Amino acid sequence: MNRRTVLTALLAGASAPLLASCSSGITSLKGDGAGGDSGNSSGGLTIGTANFTENQILGYLYAGVLNAAGVKTTVKPNLGSREIVVPALRSGDIDLLPEYQGSLLLYLDKKATETEAGAMQNALATVVPDGLEVLPYAAAEDRDSFAVTQETADRYGLKTLADLRKVNGKLVFGAAAEMKKRVVGVVGLKDQYGVEFKEFKALDSSGPLVKGALKKGDIDVANVFTTDVDIVENGWVLLADPKNLIPAQHIVPLIASRKADSKVRKALARLGNTLTTPQLTELNRLVDKEKRDPDRVADAWLKKHKLG
Amino acid sequence: MLELLKNLASWLTSPAQWSGPEGIATRVLEHLEYSVLATLAAAVIALPIGLLIGHTGRGAFLAVNLSSFGRALPTVGLVTLVFLAGGLSVWPVYVSLVALAVPVIITNTYAGMAAVDPEVKDAAKGVGLRGRQILWQVELPLALPLIMTGVRLATVQVVATATIAAYVSFGGLGRYVFDGLAQRDLVQVLGGAALVAVLAVAADLALGGLTRLLFRGRPAAAR
């Protein structure tokens, strides 16, 4: 572990108790952007995004706020799942990724048990591969969730993930293919809740396949993102998670250390402090429902909040 | 690389991998289902059109250039479009596979018909055969080798492309390729790809064998 990582860990560690005690404006307490400054962004940054629309919006938000800070950026949208984009970041094909705390942590360390935001930030700092860094997390959060239709919930009396055990072997679970092997997915549901499905159907990340299949009844349980406006529109029931299988999922920038200079850190921290979960949900709505372009939606939001 | 091949060998030979609803056996059958149905549907659509154009000589320009158009049509786009139009169903898979196969079969059928020596047709007319009789008894048999080539080409393309079914949530060997991509499981991807290639080559050989069987006893030049 190099010095910078230690420093980040310490910073994050020091702020964790504070974070835990506040419920609003938490991110302004940390992430002053004063982290290490050995990186250099003068050559510009390539921002990659995973294959779902929210991640693209975030990619363009990163790009916009960095451009305003005088850093040149290129956005590569829709590169694939985390399993594809994180290795691309390690090998230098891209420099910056909008990530989600919990999923990223479990990807880097399958045995991680932290579920609270501050603790996870500490854990991330220790497991992040050499050459990469996790910057302070944003106020906005987008959790994984497991949704059923109201009808299914009523029929089987489903309120929490634990209730799924009562109908073991009866329900079909639909999610992106990678969820079959992820802890926040088939693996964790079995280990922590003893849930077993009749079938796992590989679909997409809270996209048209998973939502279409849930609507149509092809699947009974769907993995959707909490910032997805379709949940409310369709009256889907999100199953509660009493055992905290699903970790906090604040948005965090995962960045190549060699590019992370103070300009970049400050700009991303400003964005993180401003963007809230309801705002992110609204941005998703504009893109998914109103069919506005992710880059334009991002730019308009940045202008409105004097960040772009 | 060696490691990958070793893992591939154990992936392909593990009995657990072959059984069950997600096993190789099921996936191969699903893949065959999509491919065979799509190719048959394409043949039913394309053969009459190709024969008609070849027999009448009308629309030759279309027949010649259709395969080029078919090649240019992006399958991913077509699948997406049909999916958006009709929702989650197996239709996008069949529409795009049929769209892939039809032009190839039409173009080759036409080419086979066009290659029939005009003198042979004249001779047939001379002995009193009518238009339809000439088509069935003279032109079609002579054109059949090229027609079969078209069907073979189409089949290979359809088998290789039927992986797309997995993109819109269905099965087949594409499942291994798409899931392997999402999980960055190269062994799974390689296994899926190898199975598709084997299936495509096997289908090609089978149709080649069928063609030879059909033309047994014909002079070599006609094969």
Place this chain on the structure above:
Amino acid sequence: MTIEWGWFPDHADEMTRLTADHLATAVPAVLLGLLIALPLAVLAHRVRPLRGFVLGASNILYTIPSLAFFVLLLPITGLTRTTAIVGLTAYTLVVLVRNTVEGLDAVPVKAREASKAMGTKPLRTLLTVELPLALPVIMAGVRVATVMSISLVSVASYIGYGGLGQLFTDGFQRNYPTPVIAGVILTLLLALVADALLVTVQWLCTPWRRGTSRQRTSKLWKRA
């Protein structure tokens, strides 16, 4: 399914960028394919025992799903445009190799013998006599390979390098047909224009065949 025509003028920039992006993948793939196919084909043409192997190998490459190619290249060439280019190159080989071999096969023995009789070295004969005479068939292959590559670039959208294919993913994720239709139309147009361009190039390169060339090329084109 409704098409929002207003989307088109509103996204001219994006369409231009993606088209350029599309070509930046498809064109190098065909060029690289030619670079590999020509020597392979000459080899297959000259050394009879290798012929079956070379043609068979390029045929098998063609049966592998293109997406699998891209994925398998990831550890080697990374999440870059190179991956998309190399993957597509493999697909162009089947047509390019076969057509070049067929083109060389079709060179009249007399032409080859005459060149030899004049004391021309084999390499020179290849470059100045055989390849030019084989050019129409090779070009027919290049046309097919180009159209195929342009259409297949969109498969690379699964790894983010799909050019116009990015519009397919975008439309898919948002349940939005308009960009998908735009992508399909632009891909078809691009293929059409590229093909027309190649026909022109061929016409310019083979002045000795003008006049009769149309019928003959169309026959060769069919065969490809």
